[in-house]
Amino acid sequence: MIVLLLRRLSSLLLTLLAVSALIFIVMDVLPGDPAAIMLGTSASPDTLAALRHELGLDQPLIIRYALWLGGVVTGDLGNSYTYGVPVAGLIAERLAVTLPLALFAIVLSVAIAIPLGVASAARRNSAVDYAAAFVSQLFIAVPGFWVGLLLVLVFSVSLGWMPSGGFPGWHGGFGSSLGALLLPAIALALPQAGVLTRVTRSAVLEVLNDDFVRTARAKGLPRRAALWRHAVPNALVPVVTILGLQFTFLIAGAVLVENVFNLPGLGRLAFQALTQRDIIVMQDVVLFFAALVIIMNFIVDLSYLYLDPRLRGRSR
Amino acid sequence: MNRVQSIAGGMIRLATFGVALSAGLLLAGVTVAATKTSLVLGMSVEPQGLDPTVSAPVAIGQVTWQNIFEGLVAIDKDGKIVPQLAKSWEISGDGLIYTFKLQQGVKFHDGEDFDSAVAKFALDRARGPESTNGQKRFFAAIDTIDTPDKQTLVLKLKERNGSLLYWLGWPASVMVGTQSAANDKTTPIGTGPFKFVSWTKGDRVELVANPGYWNTQTKLGLDKVTFRFIADAQAQAAALKSGDVDAFPEFAAPEMMEGFKEDTELVTVIGNTELKVVAGMNNTRKPFDDKRVRQALMMAIDRSTVIDGAWSGFGTAIGSHYTPNDRGYIDLTGTYPYDPEKAKALLAEAGYPNGFTFTIKTPQMPYAPRSAEIMQAMFAEIGVTMTIEPTEFPAKWVQDVFKGTDYDMTIVAHAEPMDIDIYARDPYYFNYKNPAFTDVIKKIELTADTVEQEKLYGEAQKILADDVPALFLFVMPKLGVWNAKLKGLWENEPIPSNVLTDVHWED
Numbered sequence: 001m002i003v004l005l006l007r008r009l010s011s012l013l014l015t016l017l018a019v020s021a022l023i024f025i026v027m028d029v030l031p032g033d034p035a036a037i038m039l040g041t042s043a044s045p046d047t048l049a050a051l052r053h054e055l056g057l058d059q060p061l062i063i064r065y066a067l068w069l070g071g072v073v074t075g076d077l078g079n080s081y082t083y084g085v086p087v088a089g090l091i092a093e094r095l096a097v098t099l100p101l102a103l104f105a106i107v108l109s110v111a112i113a114i115p116l117g118v119a120s121a122a123r124r125n126s127a128v129d130y131a132a133a134f135v136s137q138l139f140i141a142v143p144g145f146w147v148g149l150l151l152v153l154v155f156s157v158s159l160g161w162m163p164s165g166g167f168p169g170w171h172g173g174f175g176s177s178l179g180a181l182l183l184p185a186i187a188l189a190l191p192q193a194g195v196l197t198r199v200t201r202s203a204v205l206e207v208l209n210d211d212f213v214r215t216a217r218a219k220g221l222p223r224r225a226a227l228w229r230h231a232v233p234n235a236l237v238p239v240v241t242i243l244g245l246q247f248t249f250l251i252a253g254a255v256l257v258e259n260v261f262n263l264p265g266l267g268r269l270a271f272q273a274l275t276q277r278d279i280i281v282m283q284d285v286v287l288f289f290a291a292l293v294i295i296m297n298f299i300v301d302l303s304y305l306y307l308d309p310r311l312r313g314r315s316r
Numbered sequence: 317m318n319r320v321q322s323i324a325g326g327m328i329r330l331a332t333f334g335v336a337l338s339a340g341l342l343l344a345g346v347t348v349a350a351t352k353t354s355l356v357l358g359m360s361v362e363p364q365g366l367d368p369t370v371s372a373p374v375a376i377g378q379v380t381w382q383n384i385f386e387g388l389v390a391i392d393k394d395g396k397i398v399p400q401l402a403k404s405w406e407i408s409g410d411g412l413i414y415t416f417k418l419q420q421g422v423k424f425h426d427g428e429d430f431d432s433a434v435a436k437f438a439l440d441r442a443r444g445p446e447s448t449n450g451q452k453r454f455f456a457a458i459d460t461i462d463t464p465d466k467q468t469l470v471l472k473l474k475e476r477n478g479s480l481l482y483w484l485g486w487p488a489s490v491m492v493g494t495q496s497a498a499n500d501k502t503t504p505i506g507t508g509p510f511k512f513v514s515w516t517k518g519d520r521v522e523l524v525a526n527p528g529y530w531n532t533q534t535k536l537g538l539d540k541v542t543f544r545f546i547a548d549a550q551a552q553a554a555a556l557k558s559g560d561v562d563a564f565p566e567f568a569a570p571e572m573m574e575g576f577k578e579d580t581e582l583v584t585v586i587g588n589t590e591l592k593v594v595a596g597m598n599n600t601r602k603p604f605d606d607k608r609v610r611q612a613l614m615m616a617i618d619r620s621t622v623i624d625g626a627w628s629g630f631g632t633a634i635g636s637h638y639t640p641n642d643r644g645y646i647d648l649t650g651t652y653p654y655d656p657e658k659a660k661a662l663l664a665e666a667g668y669p670n671g672f673t674f675t676i677k678t679p680q681m682p683y684a685p686r687s688a689e690i691m692q693a694m695f696a697e698i699g700v701t702m703t704i705e706p707t708e709f710p711a712k713w714v715q716d717v718f719k720g721t722d723y724d725m726t727i728v729a730h731a732e733p734m735d736i737d738i739y740a741r742d743p744y745y746f747n748y749k750n751p752a753f754t755d756v757i758k759k760i761e762l763t764a765d766t767v768e769q770e771k772l773y774g775e776a777q778k779i780l781a782d783d784v785p786a787l788f789l790f791v792m793p794k795l796g797v798w799n800a801k802l803k804g805l806w807e808n809e810p811i812p813s814n815v816l817t818d819v820h821w822e823d
Binding site: 030031032033036037038039040041042043044046047050051054082083084085090093094149152153156157160163164165166167169259260261262264265268269272275276277 | 364372447452519520545550708710711715
């Protein structure tokens with residue numbers, strides 16, 4: 001078990017190192033000079049040179065990479081070119097929005113998808129199954145940002161129950177912050193719930209046909225008990241895999257919904273940094289995303305060990 | 317907010333009623349809710365840092381200029397130069413010595429006194445070797461700066477400069493403190509009527525009224541201001557309609573302006589800006605090196621159709637690189653008016669009877685591809701084929717078009733007021749060189765007399781209208797949407813800004 005963990009951990013670090021080099025090279029090849037963008041179209045060449053020097057952009061590629069990586073390893077992510085503040089702080093501020101939002105959306109998505117998926121698997125080809133299929137197709141087909149727009153129109157503009165967007169900050173009160181995240185979380189959760197419903201349904205269906213479920217029923221276990229005690233737990237591996245993927249997507253890919261609700265999340269930070277060629281922010285954020293994906297996969301793998309005792313046996 | 321306000325108003329009235337009852341109806345008359353003194357103002361673009369003297373993006377000035385930071389002089393809402401931290405000035409007969417008398421008793425928000433030494437520091441910082449001021453060229457004419465006493469600042473110039481005073485009114489020329497300048501990018505400290513409170517990156521900047529403001533003649537109508545940054549036009553509209561934002565002085569989407577008409581709580585105010593949308597051409601590249609080709613392309617374009625299609629009919633056609641706001645403006649849209657037949661004939665004369673093919677590099681801002689698509693159809697009428705190539709702005713555009721001048725045609729809105737001199741700059745992306753034009757611009761710089769200057773600006777406009785180094789299309793409107801009870805916001809925009817000094821709520 002320990003050996004397995006160590007092996008996975010070292011491959012995780014190597015992957016991150018490779019990713020960091022790749023990110024750095026891609027950012028360097030990207031057209032556009034951050035200094036030229038910051039100084040606008042009237043800047044003279046000597047002003048440009050002064051700013052490039054100030055930002056350290058006049059140093060060779062390999063030195064810049066070493067400085068950046070050295071900083072990252074020691075916990076110093078550098079200073080944003082455009083904002084002029086430490087990137088670590090920027091990422092932390094944005095995570096305070098993005099992380100709760102992603103968790104909120106995941107919880108909603110699970111709360112919708114698991115009952116719906118299990119119900120439609122349990123009553124295959126019933127009205128419930130068809131209704132669930134229709135609803136989940138709809139959730140998948142309709143883009144989250146559009147759902148977001150609709151929610152804003154109904155609940156903010158027409159009814160005035162909810163703020164139209166923005167984020168008051170956690171210091172502004174837990175309730176109002178959670179309220180600000182409710183509509184975006186719904187907009188993010190619905191498409192994910194659609195996918196998750198389908199996955200849950202097919203996973204449960206597959207398990208329902210397995211011998212052990214039939215045995216459980218033969219022993220005299222009621223349908224319901226057989227379903228929840230035997231079938232569902234054994235169907236969770238593919239569901240958790242999808243959940244892991246969805247969580248990383250929600251952290252990194254929520255930019256469209258963040259735009260509609262004007263939430264200062266991580267996705268918008270990355271997008272903004274890209275348009276402004278705030279390269280240091282780009283590097284740090286992309287590296288963070290990469291680390292997140294890698295670590296998330298690691299956690300999902302670990303959860304298999306928990307969910308499926310057979311895997312535990314093999315790894316020993 | 318209105319809903320909240322009216323509910324709050326209701327509660328105040330209710331409470332008052334209770335008090336009045338218990339006090340034997342003595343206070344029955346006191347039911348007027350206090351006038352609102354806070355403002356939430358929306359902007360499309362978040363500023364990159366809050367120091368207008370170290371980076372160029374206009375959004376920085378739109379938050380800080382005249383609110384947090386002030387200059388020796390200022391530009392007023394009519395585009396005129398008015399005294400500010402300098403209460404008066406004298407210019408010597410030869411135009412080489414500017415003597416400013418500074419205001420007394422001016423303090424920065426951190427308590428530092430503003431005097432001539434500070435003014436010298438601010439100007440030296442902007443023009444020094446380590447300066448990263450995007451408009452460093454403004455200060456190039458200054459030779460030495462003297463401070464004979466605390467209230468006197470003397471600028472000695474290398475040569476006359478007719479624009480210096482105007483430039484000193486710009487956001488890039490504001491006065492910064494010796495103690496605070498280094499941190500202005502994140503915590504701006506100025507002398508203005510509002511003080512910086514906080515900046516929640518990606519969301520908002522908050523300001524409060526400065527109780528120690530030096531200009532006691534100014535009566536502020538606001539005590540708390542929140543700038544909110546909302547990029548998405550749909551989200552902007554939702555924020556306005558729900559009352560979360562009181563004003564969007566520059567609403568992003570012209571096609572959505574109709575939607576505000578029915579809303580009686582909001583007013584729409586169409587003003588003008590300094591944003592000139594021009595389709596620049598590479599004047600050294602064939603066939604654009606031939607003036608007749610450029611003139612023919614100009615005649616192929618019906619500006620009003622472009623304005624209708626690209627910007628829902630908002631905007632003013634221009635015939636040169638100059639706006640109706642600018643002093644000495646002449647309407648030159650008639651120099652090469654829409655005439656496809658003449659355009660074809662002129663093309664044939666230039667040796668292109670069957671037209672030609674070229675590429676336009678268009679930034680992603682909505683006005684650019686929309687204009688380009690209409691131009692494409694119009695050029696097709698005279699047998700010219702234009703391919704549209706999207707080019708990411710600013711990064712790739714600055715690299716390929718602006719610095720690399722690797723392009724045939726492009727289209728972009730030039731935001732800087734009174735920047736007709738860009739056609740005399742060398743190098744500049746148009747690759748346009750006309751000694752007669754350069755000469756006129758030089759003369760403007762060397763002239764102090766405003767009447768003479770305006771005449772020269774007229775000449776400059778005419779040369780450009782005839783040479784057509786760029787296709788002059790239209791001036792962007794300022795699409796203001798704000799609460800009907802809000803007064804004092806600038807209708808026009810002689811310089812990109814959101815000046816809040818006169819903004820107040822009416823009951």
